[in-house]
Amino acid sequence: MAKKLNTTVLKKFHSFSFKNLDWKRVLFILVAVSVFIRFPFFFRDYVDRDESTFILMGQSWVNGHLPYTQLWDLKPPITFLYFAVIIKLFGKSFFAIRLFGSFMVALTALFTYGIATKITSKKIAFWAAIFCVFFQSLFGSLQGVMSEHICTLFFVAALFILFLKEDGKWFFTTGLLLGLSVMTKLNMAYPVLSLGIYFLWEGFHKKQIWMNIKYLIFMGIGFLTSVLFTLLPYYLQGESEIWWKSIFEAPLAYSEGKFHSPLKALPFVLISVGFFYITYKKKLLSFKSKPIQMLLLCIAGAFLSFAQAGKVNGHYLIQVYPFFLILIGVMFDKLTTIKKRYQYLVIALIPLIPIESYLEYANIISNKVEKASFYNGEGIDVPRYILEHELETKNIFFTEYHIGYWVLGVKPPTKAATHPSNITREELFPYMDNPRKTGIEELKYIMEIIRPKILVAREGKKIFDKKLVEYNTYIDAYLEKHYELTATVGRGLIYQRL
Structure with a gap:
């Protein structure tokens, strides 16, 4: 009986036409999965203490005080702008903050899907996107809205454009998005710099250096536009110095703190290097492929920033999950024997992945019964x-x-x-x-x-x-x-x- 049920599920699974997927259907599925997984956490007071700080900074901005003037935190201002906009529009609403966070996770996964379709099949790209939602929402304090969620959305959107378009206006748009990413979390400057170096190297390699320099100039103008956009309100209020000190000088001092060490990033670096070495030896990834080279550089840039900061919290890894998941998907697409052997197991395990969400659903129901409120x-x-x-x-x-x-x-x-x-x-x-x-x-x-x-x-x-x-x-x-x-x-x- 169980075998017949599994066979029926598999037939339906294989009959699902990934070739006919368009971005609207994919986005609908990703939003549904993201909201389902994250919904019970809409009512939690906080998941990570940093989110609480971002909310306070956003509220202070809504009250008329620019970030760093009344309250202070070690993040660039676009992080606080997200919370300020939500609070301005919807008032003091945990629900609204977390709901739009779910949409943001789904959009990040959609861009991950778009990038992956340029490297592998739509089927693999779809599953990379689904797991992107999982990894941005589970396994630690990721159910709230973190600065990494915001900066990663801007970055993968920029990377998607780079995979799709090659002309001045799109490089300018990419620069705008990369600037917003860095002005959300400063360490994203390392992956941005890695991409810039890559385009210079590619220009020399393909003997089109002046064209690539032209593109980089457009990207740089877009990037500076975003940075100067965050400076403008401080300039108008004569607070340019606190903008500079809080955004650029303070993170350098923070990275030299007494509990920070570059060695804390070493385990993640070694595991990643080991993984990519195996894929190289087994020829599971084409390291000559431009898209794969770009993804690898994004990962390397992020890990370099972790080493510089001397600290790796679980939510930092949100910044590299999309790139890792795409590469893992490409690798598994070539392991046909493993795919056939374990597809029953995969189908059985996927519904079990959001176990944290199931437990939280039980928690909010229990809280409603005991305290007459879902908020807990x-x-x-x-x-x-x-x-x-x-x-x-x-x-x-x-x-x-x-x-x-x-x-x-x-x-x-x-x-x-x-x-x-x-x-x-x-x-x-x-x-x-x-x-x-x-x-x-x-x-x-x-x-x-x-x-x-x-x-x-x-x-x-x-x-x-x-x-x-x-x-x-x-x-x-x-x-x-x-x-x-x-x-x-x-x-x-x-x-x-x-």
Whole structure:
């Protein structure tokens, strides 16, 4: 019976005509898959703390304050523009932020599909796009909207144009998109530079150097247009210096931080080099192919940026997933024996991949039954408790769940506290014009001068990284002397000043 069912499924699978797929059908499928996988996370307070910071920065912009002037974070302004536009149009809506994030993931996968069709079959391109949705939405803190989601969309759109068109106006358009990508996340400058070097090399190799230089000039003009677009509002307000320091100087200081090391990127580099060496020896990829060379350079540029930053978080890999998935698809297209042998297994496993989504569907239903709301998480529940019990809201310090500032409609106690961990990144203080020189001095200013009436922390977790002994020793002693634990909401600890 099971064998007959599997045979029926396989027949339907093979009868699906990939040749007749057009981009509209592909986009519809990708949007449906993306929304289905990500929908239960529309109601979560936060998935990654960085997203909460982006929301605060976007809200500050909506309130009339350019990024870096009232609040501060280590990202270029296009990241915050996404959130500012959503908040301006739809108000304080987790649902809208995550819904448009799902559309963005689907569009990135669509461009991935478009690039892949220039290298391999529509069938392989389709599955590369589907897995692009999976890898941008699962396996870690990827269900929120991260800066990597935004910058990768701009980059793959630019790369798709490069695969499709070769004339001045399209190279200018590509430059605009690449500039937006870099102004979303600065490390994308490395893949952009890799592409520029590639076009110069190709010009020399094919003896068309002047034509390629002309194209690069158009691309460079487009790129600079995007960069200067982000400068314009600062220039008009006489804040050009903070734009320059926050976007270009601060990331260099951050990469030299005490917990960063180029060696952290080494495992990813070695695994990638090993993978591509095997594909080269087995002749599974044509390394003489221009599209494959460009994809490899994009991956190499991204990994070089990870090494320079000295840090590789899981969401950083969003920037390379589309390129890897296309190359893996091309490789598997040549492994016909493996394809036939494991197609039953693949069909059985695909529905099991979004296990995180299934669990979250159960979580939001459970939360609806228990708390009469689909929206869940301490970042929502703690502010609700504070409001219901009429606790102080104006002078409050979230050391955890700092999305609570947005829910309550208040701002962090200082610019450095926009993201709680920035308090300890004293190497960034000069670039945010912070009057305090050290992290401990900043923390003491918050606790002893501003003196928050309410402090929110997380149960079972140190307030600061466990390596930062001095910070934790100070704040633990200060809390014990000057605060009392008023309530525990989920894992959220609400301390009230004595």
